[in-house]
Amino acid sequence: MTLIELKNLKRHYEMSSETVKALDGIDLKIEEGERVILLGPSGSGKTTLLNCISALDIPTDGSYIFGGKTVPRDKSEQMTTFRRENIGYVFQFFNLLQDLTVLENILLIQELSGEKDQDRAINLLKLVGLEDEIDRFPAEISGGQQQRVAIARSIAKKPKLLLGDELTGNLDSETSTKVMNTLVSACESEKITAIFVTHDESLIQFATRVIRIDSGKIISDEKVS
Amino acid sequence: MSMLLTKRLMRSLWRTKLRLFAVVMMVTIGVFAGISFGMYANVITDMYDETYLDDEDGVNLPDIWIKNPVGNWNQTTSDSLCKLIEEEWSSNTLKLENCESRLILSGLMYHANESMSAIWHGIDEGNIDRVWFPKHDCCSGRLAESADEIVIDYHVAKGLEIQLNDTVSLIAGHGKVDYNVVGIGLHSNHFYFAEPGSIIPAEAGTFATGYLSAEGLEKLANVSSGTSNTILVDIKGTPSYNLLSTDKNEGPELESIIQNLTLSLGNLEDISVIIHDRSGQESVEFLRADVEGAKKTYPYVTGMIVVIAGVTIFLSLQRLIQSQAKEIAVLRTLGIPRASIMQGYIIAPLVIGGFGSLIGVLLGWYVGGPGMLGFYEEIIGLPILLDTASSSIIFENVIIAMIIVFFSGIRPAWQASRLQPLEVFRGKNEIRISSRSIQKLTAKLPATLGLTIRSSIRKPIRLAFTFFALGLSMVLFGTMLMMMGSMEDIFSPNDGYDAQIFIPPDGEEEIINWANTNNVEYELLLQYPGTPQGDNRQFLIYGLDKIETKESQLSMMGIDLKDGELPIISSEVFQVLIDEGTVEFLDWNIGDQETIMLGSTQLKVEISGITKGEMQRTIYFHRADLSQIVGINTTSVLLSSSEDITIDSELEELSIGITTTEDLRKSMDTIMEQQQGILYSMNALGLLMAFAVLFNTLVMNIAERDFELSTLRVLGAPINKLGVMLLGEHLFIGFIGGIIACFASLFMANLMIESFVQWAFYFTIEPTFSQIITIGGIVVGMAIALTPLGMWRIYKMNLIEKIKDISQ
Structure with a gap:
């Protein structure tokens, strides 16, 4: 079943001397359960595409259907609600709240979404292999562990789509592999569709589909086993 | 390079205009307040010093006041008192220059069919405590020379729009007499224009003072020539005197003279005197306290505002540095030395401080200071005769502001120069x-x-x-x-009462009759000055018909009992109440037996309780007890009625002054x-x-x-x-x-x-x-x-x- 459908999606930025076409007519369908990797050089538009998909950014033109419904693009709070109900996000620098323990970082998102479920939070930490670290603070665990907490946090409110922008960019290759394995198993067990932006070709092994993008256009789109 | 860095910083600051504006305003307010208060304190200090000077332009304030609390002296007595003072003069260093007797009486004045209580002075051209005609628009005319002339106080003339050559009607207990206004002037006793015993400036139409010739006042009061009730003593120069606001005795020599005079004059038969220096003169002391208060308050208020400005600058710079962390990190990565980074962040607050100070100086000097002095003119009623504010207050305030601003900027500047680029790039600094x-x-x-x-x-x-x-x-x-x-x-x-009718000693019978005829309730009140033994500071002593608490509403002059018991009448040692200020200054307490001086009479009293709410140091007696000692029954009658009391001409002519509660409330x-x-x-x-x-x-x-x-x-x-x-x-x-x-x-x-x-x-x-x-x-x-x-x-x-x- 199609989760995301983009038709002729454009994102143009009006600069003083020129118009920058960050996205220049993207047509894309992503099915539920897919793990998509967006590859491309710097400035190719992959992060802009991710921002439009996550309703952080507002497309200049084109349509964006998510789960059969048009994604709001005018009202900031409706876009936030869309993210809260549908999107999980994993950041390159983990972005854990340093003042909260590993468990509290997950509980906070649940509380803010009005869906506090401590058992699920603990289960998610078990899923990412951090059940022994629940009372520790982010500064007390490694970068890889922090990113796994971030993954657990991102799926804590049962999103339909998980997004990651260079989520292993701050990790060494061994840790990256561990984190990606965790992510794949988490997505599979929670039945979450995922889209990751990366420069790292080695991550292709964790994807079911690879889309290459350049100058705001998709230049290749291939399924991988 | 550092010039460009500073320019970059200034542009960054300009981007946060609201915060920049707030910080500049803080400095402005600090400097503005400092200069306004400073100008006020400076000018009124100079005015206080110069106005009372013993020279042609000053009023030549007396150094010692000798007052008769129970009546008047005739010419022979006052002359002999002055002679005795000269003979008994105990100081070699403080030289007696002049001794003059004066008659000062309470009374009433009529203007536009309204009466108001008044104080009348009989002043011929004397050397001491002259009627003052400063070189200012406020005052004009000349001294009263004949028996039907009067100089009206500037406060009264202004409030009631009285002009030269107008006629006013006066009473001092012996019928109404008309006087021609020949001058509008000021007198040291009434620079601060309030009714005796009150600290509230009198509202126009509620109180009047005027300065007649000695002959004119004698005619008004129907007393013989040369009658007086006050002797003014002038010492060469201006001797130091004991300030009421300090624990130290600044004028031991003058105090010693006063104590000697108290002993010498107190030993005379039928002579009762109250002697004090300028600290016992209400108006003079009030102005001195105002000057002292302004001097004390001004550094506090200014300091406080500038410190707040300093903290705000400190916090704002910290925030600025935080928002510019990435820029600073880039600069550091590019090899810009710490000192260059720091320099800008030190200069920035100085520029902010300089700009804020400049506005503050302009506003303070041209708006705030004159405004404060205008306020002084309005409240105190004294024209500002001097324009002597020293420009040094500008430098003092600006330097203080700039020092605080400088120190506020040092830590943020140091923090800016110590930012670690890598931490910033990783977001760790946030x-x-x-x-x-x-x-x-x-x-x-x-x-x-x-x-x-x-x-x-x-x-x-x-x-x-x-x-x-x-x-x-x-x-x-x-x-x-x-x-x-x-x-x-x-x-x-x-x-508790509607009006206080002041009467000549023991003149209460006629007022009581009036009250009974007019169905008005009354209580008798005896007010008398006193001092602690061996101390020139004055008490206000009340003898009350009924000493009761305010809550009980059993007395027209209810007291607010803070501690202890109400005094029992006719106790072996007279029981009294003292106010909490007396406890504070004399360390007297409930159960203590202390000696006070009532004129020249020593009296031991027992303190049964402490009251609160009195501004002046006060002692409450049962009237019967106090009357036994001072030999006077009553000095005023309190009147109260469920309906409005009409002060008719009969009551006015029986009294030597009327204060209505309504007038006090208006004031x-x-x-x-x-x-x-x-x-x-x-x-x-x-x-x-x-x-x-x-x-x-x-x-x-x-x-x-x-x-x-x-x-x-x-x-x-x-x-x-x-x-x-x-x-x-x-x-x-x-x-x-x-x-x-x-x-x-x-x-x-x-x-x-x-x-x-x-x-x-x-x-x-x-x-x-x-x-x-x-x-x-x-x-x-x-x-x-x-x-x-x-x-x-x-x-x-x-x-x-x-x-x-x-x-x-």
Whole structure:
């Protein structure tokens, strides 16, 4: 079943001397359960595409259907609600709240979404292999562990789509592999569709589909086993 | 290179115009207040010193006043008293220059069919305590020379629009006499124009003073030529005297002369005297206290405002550095030396301080100072004759402001130069963690609440600075609020009676008859001056018909009993009540037996209780007890009626002065109204500064949390839930800030009161529940009011830019 459908999606930025076409007519369908990797050089538009998909950014033109419904693009709070109900996000620098323990970082998102479920939070930490670290603070665990907490946090409110922008960019290759394995198993067990932006070709092994993008256009789109 | 860096910094500052404006304004307000208060303090100090000088332009204030508390002296007695004073003069260093007798009487004046109580002076052209005609538009004409001429006081002439050659009708207990106004002038006893015993400036039409020739007053009072009741003694130069506001005795030599004269004159048969120096002269002492108060207050107020400005600059620069961390990190990475970075951040506050000071100087010198002096003219009623404010107050204030501003900028500048580029690029400089103990304490709370508390106190030093500045800002408001409350309590006239009729000694029978005829209730009152033994400071001594508490409403002049018991009449040792100021200054207490001087008579009294609410040092006797000692029954009659009392001409002619409660209330309303402008301005200033401080800190708190707030927003945190978190944080800061503001206000108000109070003016601050709630509530209210601003900031956050920042 199609989760995301983009038709002729454009994102143009009006600069003083020129118009920058960050996205220049993207047509894309992503099915539920897919793990998509967006590859491309710097400035190719992959992060802009991710921002439009996550309703952080507002497309200049084109349509964006998510789960059969048009994604709001005018009202900031409706876009936030869309993210809260549908999107999980994993950041390159983990972005854990340093003042909260590993468990509290997950509980906070649940509380803010009005869906506090401590058992699920603990289960998610078990899923990412951090059940022994629940009372520790982010500064007390490694970068890889922090990113796994971030993954657990991102799926804590049962999103339909998980997004990651260079989520292993701050990790060494061994840790990256561990984190990606965790992510794949988490997505599979929670039945979450995922889209990751990366420069790292080695991550292709964790994807079911690879889309290459350049100058705001998709230049290749291939399924991988 | 450093020039470009400074230019970059200035442009950055310009981008945050609102904050920049707030900081400049803080410095401006500090310097403005300093110069305004300073100019006021300088000018009135010079005026106080020069006005009373023993020269042609000054009034030649007496150095010793010898007053007859029970009646008048004839010419022979006053001459012999002056002779005795000359013979008994005990000092070799302080030379007696002049001794003059005067007649000063209470009475009434009629103008436009209205009567008002009055004090009449009989003054021929003398050497001491002259009627003053300063070179100013206020005053004109000449001294009264013949028996039907009068010089009307400037305050009265201005208030009632009396002009030269007008006719006024006067009474001094012996019928109405018309006088021709030949002069409008001033007199040292009435520079501060209030009824005797009152600190409230008299409202126009409620009190009058005038300066007749000696012959003119003798005619009015129907007394023989040369009658007097006051002897003025002038010493060569201006001798030091004991200031009531200090514990030290500044004038031991003058005090010794006064004690010797008290002994010598007190031993004379049928002579009763009260002797004091200028500290016992109400108007003179009030102006001196005002000068002293202005001098003492001005550094406090200025210092306080400039310190608040300093804290605001400090916090704002910290925030600026934080917002510019990436730029600074780039510069550091490019090899810009620390000193070059630091330089700009030191120059910036100096430029802000310089600009703020410049505006403050212009406003203070041309608006604030003249405004304060205009206010002085309005309230005190004395024309400002000098324009001698020294430009040194500009330098003093600007230098103080610049020093504070400089030191406020040093730490942020040092912090800027010490930023670690790598930490900045990794975003680590933005991450602040609360203390482990706070984390443990809040571990059991829901994550949102835990985060609210932890983020509120994540930066304890900044929070401490905020609370400090907030406390100081609210001190202005809180102190004014509490002082206004206390002033209203103290100035409120007694509600137990409608009018006080002053009578010649033992002239009460006719007033009682009048009261009985007119169905008006009455009580007799005996007022008499006294001093502690061996001390020249004066008590106001009341002999009351009934000593009862205000609550009981059994007496027209109810007292506010703070401690102890009401005195028992005709006790073996007379029992009295003393006011709490007397306890403070003399350390007398309940059960003590102390000796007081009533004129020349020594009297041992037992203190049965302590009263509160009196501004002057006061002793309450049973009238019968006091009367036995001083030999007078009554000095005034209090009248009360359920209906309005009509003061008719019969009553006026029987009296030597009438004070109605309605007049006192009018005067109080006027002074409160006059003061409201300045008090409200001070209140508004305090609130504005408190708001600026709170605004700065709360906005900085939110700005510092861009990292976590944007993360939460990206993860879908709804604005209302984040708003609740912010509200919790603001409530927490507001609540603590409110408590600190209350304590700081109370502490400062008491400190200010302590520096003001002295023997002649004593009052305490007793904050009411509503005042405390107002002060605390305002801080909490301001903190809550800033929540929508925080929410708006979060709502408007550019998440894409934030994500970019975080990702990069």
